[in-house]
Amino acid sequence: MSENEHADPRIEIEVFGPGPETIDEVSQAVLDHPLVREQLGEARHRLLSVRLLEPTVGGKHEELTPPDRYRATIYDYTNNRVVLATGGLDDIRGSMEVSEAGHQPLPNREEFDEAVEVLLEDGDLGPAIRGRRLAPYRPMPPLVETELPDGRAERTLAVGLLPRERGARHEIVGANMVHRTVSRFREGAPEGALAAAATCGLPNANQAATPRGVAGQFQVTIPGADGSPLWSFLVIRPSASSGTNASGVEFQNVRYRGKLVLFQAHAPILNVQYDGNACGPFRDWLFEESWLQADGTDVAPGIRRSQTPAQTILASGTDSGNFRGVAIYRQRQETVVVSELQAGWYRYVSQWRFHDNGTIRPRFGFSAVQNACVCNVHHHHVYWRFDFDIGTAENNVVREFNSPPIFPPDNWHTHNFEATRRRRPDLSRRWQVRNSQTGDAYNLIPGPEDGVADDFGRADVWILRFNEGEVDDGISAAPSQTEPSQPNAPADIGRFNNGEAIRNQDVVVWYAAHFTHDVHEEEVGHIVGPVLRPAQW
Ligand SMILES: [Cu+2]
Known part of the structure; x- marks a missing residue:
């Protein structure tokens, strides 16, 4: 074996777009601004979040553009309303517009x-x-x-x-x-919650999680032995990730050996349902970065190059840690990107593994700190959104494998139209996204622990045409104000399936994993996710 095959590839990390200092600048400008002051008057208020938003340009572009706008959310307690301040980053004060709204944002x-x-x-x-x-x-x-x-x-x-x-x-x-x-409530807890004497879960370390909107995008390049890039992608920290409730660690412009694989990849929908509705159901959010253990160097605010594998709650068995944000490290031939998330008492692991051979393993892990709900059997559902652009956005074809074949004699058939699918391990069912011009292709292979959807989980795979704005189903993790408690928790990806033609188009594949959590039968799995493997590259 040559020297190079032993040498661990370097990981090059470069900051992309505005950082946390921009959030500070916007926060200051918003709270000082005459328009905001006029709206608020003497009202008791709190700045809940500042988010930076992507430019509103139609269509996909080769060159990624950093966020250029902001939206600040203030709660006005005196008048029980939200005050919103929006504007452009190039002229924070001059462009500011102020409006009011009646919804309930998530607390920080x-x-x-x-x-x-x-x-x-x-x-x-x-x-x-x-x-x-x-x-x-x-x-x-x-x-x-x-x-x-x-x-x-x-x-x-x-x-x-x-x-x-x-x-x-x-x-x-x-x-x-x-x-x-x-x-206070007669049952000791509000509707949908439970405050029983018996509790389950690890001790709560009570370390403050990252609020929504802390800026942080990083261009990562992993050069191969010959110096040409093996992998390159843009990483967005969960706090700044896109989607109604954010989407964990997010990736854009994922390239393997210089060729585009995914335009965007993230997990915008996460929910949990309890047997007998003992609690919930809950729609979870994916922006609060919890603490993990990562020993290494901070390359930029919120990104740490770890010399050893970062230890999340699933590995360490403890809720505490020394870092919140995105940790990146090498493990054997994989480059691993990981963040730990929290929503209430839940702790989640958002992890992505990029093998030198082109395989991508998106992973999601499930844990909790002390509470009464998780003593009851419950089902976590995570929905990844893979915006495949194999080579190009256009000319992508989705095929499906079954054995024995469902259309004999071929094991593979092409999805000409949008489709909602179930996993069938008995048929070794898997999918492939292929560029019809070049033949380059990636297989999407279900993970053995990914389960099969029940009624609440809805389905396992949605094969859709790319449409602007279809980043998630738009259902907020904050309870609805007008409906009974949490009626909207189940995923509604199905509404994007309206039978559009997808052959040789720009396609998006949603992939769900369903994890049944019985804390009385501990130490099975806790980590789910499929394999994305190059079939021809
Ligand atoms: Cu659980």
């Missing part, structure tokens, strides 16, 4: 801390929290939506209280942020 960590302060003012709960008989934690759902006569809800954050002493009782309460009052 600072707002949760303020909700705990509201509890501290309560004559009963305050002394118990101060005396450490009750320990506050972030529960699911994150918001309590008690409907007012006019159909709206006052901003009320859910706060979990775990007993730390005999005699104290587990409870999930509501902190009304408008009146700074506490609401």
Whole structure:
């Protein structure tokens, strides 16, 4: 073996687009701006998030363009409404437009801390929290939506209280942020939540997660032995990832040996359903970066080159860590990109493995910190969106393999139209996306632990035509204000399947994995995901 085959490839990382300092700049400009000040007056308010948005240019472009706009979300507690400030980054102050809205954005960590302060003012709960008989934690759902006569809800954050002493009782309460009052529930928890005495999950480290919108995009290049690029892709940290509820670690412009494989790849939909609806169902968000253990060097804010494999909660068995963001490391012949996410008590692992031989392994892992819900059997569903552009956006063809064949004698048949599919391990069913001009192709091979959809999971694979704006089903992880609790949690990717022709078009494949979590039968799997393997390259 030559020297080169032993040498570990370098990983070159370059910052792309604005960083966290831009968020600080926008935050300052928004809170100081006369238009915002006029809207808010003397109102008690909080800046919940600042997001940078991609340019609104139609169609796909070879050259990726960094975010050029911002949207700041402020909650006005005095008037129980959202104040939005939007504008362009080239003239933050001059371009600012201000509007109001009535929806309930997800809370961030600072707002949760303020909700705990509201509890501290309560004559009963305050002394118990101060005396450490009750320990506050972030529960699911994150918001309590008690409907007012006019159909709206006052901003009320859910706060979990775990007993730390005999005699104290587990409870999930509501902190009304408008009146700074506490609401308590007959069952000890609001609808959809559970505050039973028995709890499951790892001890909660309570380290603050990254809020939504912290900028961070990185161009990664892995040169091969001869110096030409083996892999190149743009990584977007979960906090800045796209989608209604974000999408974990996101990739754009993924190239293997210089040729385009994926225009975009991420996991924009994640939800969980409990047997007998013991809790939830919940739609989860994928932007809050939780803490993992990664030892190495920070290449840029939010990205760490780790010399050894980063340890997530699934590997270390502990919720604590020394880093939040995206860790990147080499393991055997793979370049691994990983981040840990949190939503309430859930902990998720968003991991992508790029093998030197062209294989991509998107992975998703499931864990939780102490709570009462996860003691009940539940089903996690994760939906990856693979915007394949094999060589080009156009001229992509999706084929499916079955053995025995469903259209004999050929094992493969072509999907001429959009389709919703089930996994069939008994038929070794798999899919292929192929460029009809060059013959280059990638296979999509289901993972052995990926399960089969139940009614809630809807389906396993959706083969769709690329259409602008179809990044996810648009259903927010914040409970709806007007509907009964969480009716919208199931994925609605099916609405994109309207029978469009897809042969020789630009295609998108959604792939779902379904993981049944029974904490009483621990240490099976916890990690799901398919294999994307070059068939011809
Ligand atoms: Cu679980």
